[in-house]
Amino acid sequence: EAEVAQSPRYKITEKSQAVAFWCDPISGHATLYWYRQILGQGPELLVQFQDESVVDDSQLPKDRFSAERLKGVDSTLKIQPAELGDSAMYLCASSPAGGRQYFGPGTRLTVT
Amino acid sequence: GQNIDQPTEMTATEGAIVQINCTYQTSGFNGLFWYQQHAGEAPTFLSYNVLDGLEEKGRFSSFLSRSKGYSYLLLKELQMKDSASYLCAVRDGAQGNNLFFGTGTRLTVIP
Numbered sequence: 653e654a655e656v657a658q659s660p661r662y663k664i665t666e667k668s669q670a671v672a673f674w675c676d677p678i679s680g681h682a683t684l685y686w687y688r689q690i691l692g693q694g695p696e697l698l699v700q701f702q703d704e705s706v707v708d709d710s711q712l713p714k715d716r717f718s719a720e721r722l723k724g725v726d727s728t729l730k731i732q733p734a735e736l737g738d739s740a741m742y743l744c745a746s747s748p749a750g751g752r753q754y755f756g757p758g759t760r761l762t763v764t
Numbered sequence: 765g766q767n768i769d770q771p772t773e774m775t776a777t778e779g780a781i782v783q784i785n786c787t788y789q790t791s792g793f794n795g796l797f798w799y800q801q802h803a804g805e806a807p808t809f810l811s812y813n814v815l816d817g818l819e820e821k822g823r824f825s826s827f828l829s830r831s832k833g834y835s836y837l838l839l840k841e842l843q844m845k846d847s848a849s850y851l852c853a854v855r856d857g858a859q860g861n862n863l864f865f866g867t868g869t870r871l872t873v874i875p
Binding site: 692693694695696697700707708741743750752753754755756757758760 | 768797799804805806807808809812851853859860861862863864865866867868
C-alpha cells in the first residue's frame with residue numbers, strides 16, 4: 653500500500669535556528685495537510701493545500717512558520733526562528749478529494 | 765467551533781472488551797473517525813461513521829449517534845498490542861471538511 657513519506661524522522665535544533673520538514677504525499681492525492689501534535693494531545697491542523705494552493709492556514713503562526721507546495725506534489729514546512737514551544741511531532745497527511753486522510757510517520761522536533 | 769471530549773486514560777485486561785467514548789459539538793458535522801496511534805508513531809485509520817449506527821470491522825466496532833453527538837469505539841478480545849492512544853476526530857463541513865481531533869485516550873492493556 654502506498655504511504656506518505658516524511659523526512660527527517662527526528663530533528664534536534666537550537667532555539668532561534670531555522671528548521672525544515674519535507675513531505676511526499678501518496679501519488680494522486682490532491683489534498684495535503686500539515687499537523688502539529690504536542691505530547692499528550694491530538695493533532696492540530698496547521699495548513700491545508702489543495703494542489704498547490706493554500707486552502708486553510710488560519711492556525712499557522714505566520715510570523716515564524718511557512719509552508720509551500722510549489723508543484724502540487726511534495727511540500728515543505730519551515731520554522732524560522734524555532735522556539736522552545738515548537739517542540740512537537742509534525743505530521744503530514746494526504747487524501748484524495750473527499751476521502752479519508754492518510755498520515756505519514758511524522759517528524760519529531762526537539763528545540764533546545 | 766468544535767468541542768471533542770474523550771477520557772484521557774483507560775486500563776483493561778487482555779482478552780476483555782473495552783469501550784472508549786467520545787462526545788462532540790460541531791456546527792457542520794460530516795463524519796467521525798477513529799484513529800489508533802502507538803507511541804511515537806503516526807495515527808492509523810480504524811473506522812469511519814457518518815450515519816447513525818454500528819460499524820463492525822473485525823475486533824473493532826464504532827458507533828455513532830448524531831442526535832446525541834456521541835460515538836464509541838469498542839475493542840473486543842483485547843491484545844497487548846492494542847495498548848495505544850485512540851483518537852476521535854470529527855470532520856466539519858463548515859470548516860472546509862477539516863478534521864478536529866480530541867486529545868486521545870491512552871489505553872493500557874494489562875495481562
